[in-house]
Amino acid sequence: MMASTIFNDCSSCILPFNKIQLRFLHLGRSVVHFRINVYPIKPCITPTQAASLTTTFAMPSEPSAKVIDGKLVAKQIRDEITSEISKMKEAVGINPGLAVVLVGDRKDSAIYVQNKKKACDTVGIISRESLLPEDCTEEEVLKCISEYNKDPSIHGILVQLPLPQHLNEENILNAVNIDKDVDGFHPLNIGRLAMRGREPLFVPCTPKGCIELLHRYNISIKGKRAVVIGRSNIVGMPAALLLQREDATVSIIHSRTENPEEITREADIIISAVGQPNMVRGSWIKPGAVIIDVGINPVEDSKSRRGYRLVGDVCYEEACKIASAITPVPGGVGPMTIAMLLSNTLTSAKRVYNFV
Ligand SMILES: Nc1nc2c(c(=O)[nH]1)N[C@@H](CN(C=O)c1ccc(C(=O)N[C@@H](CCC(=O)O)C(=O)O)cc1)CN2
Numbered sequence: 001m002m003a004s005t006i007f008n009d010c011s012s013c014i015l016p017f018n019k020i021q022l023r024f025l026h027l028g029r030s031v032v033h034f035r036i037n038v039y040p041i042k043p044c045i046t047p048t049q050a051a052s053l054t055t056t057f058a059m060p061s062e063p064s065a066k067v068i069d070g071k072l073v074a075k076q077i078r079d080e081i082t083s084e085i086s087k088m089k090e091a092v093g094i095n096p097g098l099a100v101v102l103v104g105d106r107k108d109s110a111i112y113v114q115n116k117k118k119a120c121d122t123v124g125i126i127s128r129e130s131l132l133p134e135d136c137t138e139e140e141v142l143k144c145i146s147e148y149n150k151d152p153s154i155h156g157i158l159v160q161l162p163l164p165q166h167l168n169e170e171n172i173l174n175a176v177n178i179d180k181d182v183d184g185f186h187p188l189n190i191g192r193l194a195m196r197g198r199e200p201l202f203v204p205c206t207p208k209g210c211i212e213l214l215h216r217y218n219i220s221i222k223g224k225r226a227v228v229i230g231r232s233n234i235v236g237m238p239a240a241l242l243l244q245r246e247d248a249t250v251s252i253i254h255s256r257t258e259n260p261e262e263i264t265r266e267a268d269i270i271i272s273a274v275g276q277p278n279m280v281r282g283s284w285i286k287p288g289a290v291i292i293d294v295g296i297n298p299v300e301d302s303k304s305r306r307g308y309r310l311v312g313d314v315c316y317e318e319a320c321k322i323a324s325a326i327t328p329v330p331g332g333v334g335p336m337t338i339a340m341l342l343s344n345t346l347t348s349a350k351r352v353y354n355f356v
């Protein structure tokens with residue numbers, strides 16, 4: 001029996017082995033699980049044979065999950081923001097202002113910054129950009145942030161992440177005025193998010209977008225078992241904090257978690273933000289669970305014009321047959337990130353002008 005690769009495409013990773021499918025499951029860098037899943041695909045295996053195998057997992061054949069359309073919701077939110085900004089402009093004569101600091105020449109970061117600028121233009125937020133070279137010093141970045149901190153026409157400041165290796169992310173994020181911290185990454189905002197009875201001024205955009213999707217699709221969170229996969233400062237950790245603020249019972253899975261699939265199988269809601277293509281298989285999911293997939297992972301695809309396509313952390317083809325609702329990738333959580341940034345920037349400007 002030979003299989004040595006960690007496969008990234010859940011449809012292509014199935015190795016027919018007699019009537020059994022053999023898979024390797026990989027979590028983060030450190031844990032490799034080995035399981036045998038037996039799916040009753042067409043004439044390969046009869047229901048009786050499947051029932052006799054202890055590791056049997058019956059995969060329904062048709063997609064049944066509702067698709068949570070982040071692209072559509074993000075558009076609705078942009079429309080709402082556009083109308084609020086035009087009212088604010090009428091009342092106080094001011095448009096909100098957002099400053100974006102981009103260091104270095106990562107292609108993906110440049111595209112995100114470009115998309116943020118376009119989104120600002122659409123809703124009536126005035127955006128400014130500072131593009132600093134890859135080899136700039138920490139002092140240069142801090143100086144740039146300090147100028148925006150003092151500028152009254154700027155209500156939100158964000159530093160596009162990740163930063164080049166030589167820069168100290170903590171020092172740089174700490175330098176953003178907490179009142180303009182529309183990314184919600186300042187330690188005071190994160191600290192308040194973690195404390196009962198305290199309110200952060202801003203909540204990080206991607207986790208906020210995940211919760212907003214649940215709200216707008218009337219998916220209840222209170223009392224539910226939620227599992228967050230990944231514990232990054234940008235997504236996993238604040239997502240877990242937000243879910244517990246909504247009265248979910250929250251578990252966090254990370255690269256050292258043993259038997260993660262046993263934990264996810266208990267979850268009513270899964271938020272996955274781990275950056276491992278198709279890691280969460282159908283067999284990890286409780287029937288009827290809600291799946292919010294934050295992963296945006298490029299996988300090779302010779303049929304695609306770009307030579308790759310984007311997939312999530314969750315194997316969509318399997319999950320959509322088991323979950324009750326699921327976000328696609330692309331078009332799920334991604335567009336909500338920028339919509340929430342616009343929303344945080346508007347909130348900041350409204351606070352300055354006492355506009356409700
Ligand atoms: N300062 C920040 N840095 C980063 C953040 C952030 O919120 N603040 N998040 C990510 C990048 N990001 C925004 O900055 C971002 C990522 C993805 C998308 C998005 O819409 N993705 C699309 C797919 C896009 C494609 O086709 O390539 C989708 O999922 O549908 C928006 C924003 C890291 N850095």
Ligand SMILES: [Mg+2]
Nearest residue numbers: 331332333334
């Ligand atoms: Mg998405």
